[in-house]
Amino acid sequence: MLKGERLNIKQKYQGYLFVLPTVFLLVLILGFPAFMAVVNSVTPIWSEGFSFTLENYTKLIHDPVFLNAFSKTAYFVGTTVFIHFLIGLPVAMALNAQIRARNFFRVLAILPWTVPDVISGLAWRYMLNPTQGIVNHILMSLGIVDTQISWLGNPQLAMPSVILAEVWRAYPFVMVILLAGLQAIPEQLYEAARVDGATFLQVFRYITLPQLKRPFAVALALDVIWEFRRFGVVYTMTQGGPGHATEIFSMRVYKEYFDFFNFEYASAMAIVVAGIMLLITLPYVKTMVSEA
Amino acid sequence: MNMRKITRYLTGRQFAYVILLAMLVFNLIPFFWMLSTSFKSLAESFQTPPTIWPNNPTVNAYTKVLVYGNFPLYFFNSTVISLSSAVFSSLIGALAAYGFSRFFFKGRYFLMGAILASQLLPGVLLVGPYFKMLATVGLYDTRVGLIIAFTTITLPFSTWMLKGFIDGVPKELDQAAMVDGCSRFGAFTRVVFPVIAPGMVATIIFAFLLAWGDLLWCLSLTNSESMATVTLGLSRLVGQFRTEWPQLMAGSVVAALPPVALYLLLQQHLVKGLTAGAVKE
Numbered sequence: 014m015l016k017g018e019r020l021n022i023k024q025k026y027q028g029y030l031f032v033l034p035t036v037f038l039l040v041l042i043l044g045f046p047a048f049m050a051v052v053n054s055v056t057p058i059w060s061e062g063f064s065f066t067l068e069n070y071t072k073l074i075h076d077p078v079f080l081n082a083f084s085k086t087a088y089f090v091g092t093t094v095f096i097h098f099l100i101g102l103p104v105a106m107a108l109n110a111q112i113r114a115r116n117f118f119r120v121l122a123i124l125p126w127t128v129p130d131v132i133s134g135l136a137w138r139y140m141l142n143p144t145q146g147i148v149n150h151i152l153m154s155l156g157i158v159d160t161q162i163s164w165l166g167n168p169q170l171a172m173p174s175v176i177l178a179e180v181w182r183a184y185p186f187v188m189v190i191l192l193a194g195l196q197a198i199p200e201q202l203y204e205a206a207r208v209d210g211a212t213f214l215q216v217f218r219y220i221t222l223p224q225l226k227r228p229f230a231v232a233l234a235l236d237v238i239w240e241f242r243r244f245g246v247v248y249t250m251t252q253g254g255p256g257h258a259t260e261i262f263s264m265r266v267y268k269e270y271f272d273f274f275n276f277e278y279a280s281a282m283a284i285v286v287a288g289i290m291l292l293i294t295l296p297y298v299k300t301m302v303s304e305a
Numbered sequence: 306m307n308m309r310k311i312t313r314y315l316t317g318r319q320f321a322y323v324i325l326l327a328m329l330v331f332n333l334i335p336f337f338w339m340l341s342t343s344f345k346s347l348a349e350s351f352q353t354p355p356t357i358w359p360n361n362p363t364v365n366a367y368t369k370v371l372v373y374g375n376f377p378l379y380f381f382n383s384t385v386i387s388l389s390s391a392v393f394s395s396l397i398g399a400l401a402a403y404g405f406s407r408f409f410f411k412g413r414y415f416l417m418g419a420i421l422a423s424q425l426l427p428g429v430l431l432v433g434p435y436f437k438m439l440a441t442v443g444l445y446d447t448r449v450g451l452i453i454a455f456t457t458i459t460l461p462f463s464t465w466m467l468k469g470f471i472d473g474v475p476k477e478l479d480q481a482a483m484v485d486g487c488s489r490f491g492a493f494t495r496v497v498f499p500v501i502a503p504g505m506v507a508t509i510i511f512a513f514l515l516a517w518g519d520l521l522w523c524l525s526l527t528n529s530e531s532m533a534t535v536t537l538g539l540s541r542l543v544g545q546f547r548t549e550w551p552q553l554m555a556g557s558v559v560a561a562l563p564p565v566a567l568y569l570l571l572q573q574h575l576v577k578g579l580t581a582g583a584v585k586e
Contacts, residue, residue, distance in 0.1 A: 138543070
């Protein structure tokens, strides 16, 4: 920014003009409904002045179904994101190695990520079908299991199954960011380490990992954000069942709104979910904005 | 000594191929299974154990989906709704991105933070109020209603992504244009905009994919068959008792085609856009 420009008042107001349409629109279509959610959540009564209650919120704390959604979400997001990194890092490192046909491998490595989660949910639902599914068929012909497993019908296995579908679809995102990070590490660092006779593990521990810090953090933040909002894969695979075994936040709030029509209670629930979300991602927002 | 051999193998090129091969199998099995199933007859899809390749390949499932079903309509809805919100958000968002990139005004950080944070809000926070709002103004169960709803996702996203691209354009370019007699707006439309055109395409496609893959909003804000999108249409094909899997997988293949094709055509741009911000320049 030129120094003269910063002082120029006319220039300064031009900035507002550029951002005005977006800000105005977002206040109208995003800010207002979000505000309405807050208002609804306290069951407002407008007649003879204004009164409200925090009953919905106190009810939430003691609601076992909500607390269940809380732990199921932690389970789903935590495991999914962890496995994304567990698979994403080795694949990224393999793609970064001196290999042939790298472009071919890279294109196919990212492919699942382009598929909507609804479709991956449906595909895995059929693959995990107890009688006609290919997963049971493979496991049985390899002699690993001897009876048909009801993956989505078993409360213990349903969540891992949903996680499997989401791991398949979304790990390429983490992989691609880590790969970009790996490619940005200067070659000289590796050469210096080689000259010093460092072992692979030392190189990995003292060069690769520290250099990957930022891509790691960005991938982690974005992945948590996206998995936290996930809905389609659960809706198509289990709708939150069996029982409440896979009922993550988004599923629970949706049911509260559109199956039971508890609008005020659902709003309170959604506010709490949004609050948790913002709290977790606050460091990310802060860093991004301070750099912008 | 043995340990050393193991680490050398694990770090060698050979092992990289082992990992990549495992990756290929994992990544491609679901695609294969979708395709294989979509060419099976209904009877064959109910066989136990399942057949790997279709015994008598048939396009019946595709005919059912594309000719007799409502799928072309879903496809049309998804395309119109996703494309409208993606293009609209990217055009408006480009203006804001330019403002944030080139001007330092009061409230800049606050506004940028708010726009970023709005991206983090879970969709379920908004669907309830939206349902009521759209019903009040008569936009419930309409394409316009869904376009507005999707804009809440795509607009913050486009603004941030485009700001990254505009930051990469030297400010001297704008200055030079203005010295030559362009207004600020002219400098943006005639000089900066053409330079970021590839970034614009990448942003529109990302926004398009975001909207294309959504289920929650369509599910909450429409109810008639004629307004359903592909994701909603597919999710309704899963029956409570008997699901016609060949038909469902044929529909999934068709619904996955636009995103996959767009990705294959433009993968260089998309990967660049995806990883911007993760790696410091």
